[in-house]
Amino acid sequence: MSILVTGATGTIGSLIVQRLADAGADVRALVRKQGKASLPAGVAEVVGDMTDVPSMRAALSSVRTLFLLNAVTPDEVTQALIALNLAREAGVERVVYLSVIHADKYTNVPHFTGKHTVERMIESLDIPATILRPAYFMQNERMVQQVIQEHGVYPMPIGSAGIAMVDARDIADIAVAELLRRDRADTALPRVTLDLVGPDALTGASVAKIWGAALGREVAYGGDDLAAFEGQMATFGPGWLAYDMRLMMGGIQKFGMHGAEGSIDRLQTILGRPLRTYADFVSEATASA
Template sequence: MNILVTGSTGTIGSLVVRGLAAQGATVHALTRNPDQASFPAGVIAVKGDMTDIPSMRAALKEVDTLFLLNAVVADEVTQAIGTLSLAREAGIRRIVYLSVLNSDVYTDVPHFTGKYTAERMIEQFDLPVTVLRPSYFMQNDAALKDGLLQGRYGMPIGNVGVAMVDVRDIAEIAVAALLRRARSATPLPREVIEITGPDVLTGDALATIWSGVLGKPVTPAGNDLDAWETVMAGFMPSWSAYDLRLMLARFHVDGMLGKSNAVELLTGLLGHPPRRYRDLAGELAKAWQAA
């Protein structure tokens, strides 16, 4: 049971690596810089890059299971389709792919429709893949620390609602799916799992939560996407800021909501209820105030 984890040093990938290692799996962690990476004991750091085909061929030869996570980058589709094709060539029949909730309907949002392109390949070739479709990550809001401490919730997520998910829940489900496939004597059928949080959150609701955990008034920043994009373009490439602006625009119209039985289904998969935003906010607030 040799499992290759891509995105191994990122938020979710690192949790997946640790979770698999704790379960006794042989983990190969793909990274551009093995000398700089820090992994649990026994994890094999593998030098590679999904845009470097020879390195991916070499990495995939050594494993029988793949966790495919590629970052939101301009060539995301090339990376995903290329890696899936190389996995087919290598005869890998046990794959978990990290997509995104609403990948099939947010057709005007580049990183959503890019992930759905990979899903279409998985479906067309009937690849033995678990497709994970998580909602917006709760932990993204940790980047709002400075504004929150000044009394402002700065993400313009709109008023329809987003069922944000804790990345720890995503990682737990990914680890379970990988081990289930890796331990199966035969390849398991293709499946799609949607992963959402238990609460539908709006800007106003989030400001109220933060007011409670910080012990002071926090107000929502509103929903001015022009202003938000202008600010964000100062911190990231303009294509990325616009991509995220398009996502937020869809939040304003459609939200990002789970199915009516999502909590029940996810509780069954996790063995515990999905984590709640209020609890994460409390964890972050305590850490910030202690610092």
């Protein structure tokens, strides 16, 4: 019996596949096109699409444990619910689902509410699962690193409520720990929910200061203008996604992103080491630029 990883070629999924392979697990990686992905030795490529029911039925055959990650798309909820229903049909009782922090609070943000819908299915049907709720990924900052370095401005309108950005590598390590814990258990384990956060509550001003220290010159915070942010995002992708991101940033400005009490200690116990800091991430990013 194997572990099926969806989203296997993305930022998080590729890290998980590699770490599971390193741990000697029997891993299947779900991909859309045969032969396009570079997978670690010993990892089986499974071609499928989460809206293609026959291909998902085939992908889930002989699977013991499922890592469910699906991209932010207009049909994200459909994809996730189909995958979970088919997993139940196949007798899969070990699931790790990548949701998002505060999915129940950012109720006007499409992809947050979509993930909350999936969480509700897991909870209402009592599916044995770990629900991972990550905050904003540090690695997303790679998209704006050139702007920061060339113009001396941090452009993400994250405001001042505080956002505990988390390193994607920490997300992957915790996901792998949970996948292996469930996969190796004698029976299905009770449902668990984990807020995945970094150790620091960051603001626009504090992030700009961290980048400035790493670059050795002043970096300013670009401010909280959500309309300008949406307009900029729309030049790089579809309008629906730019608006979704605008709504998310509005939620960050209003609520922030903070883990439940005790989250940091709980995560560091799982990892067996400290969580990576944003300052460390920026140091690495600038050193490799």
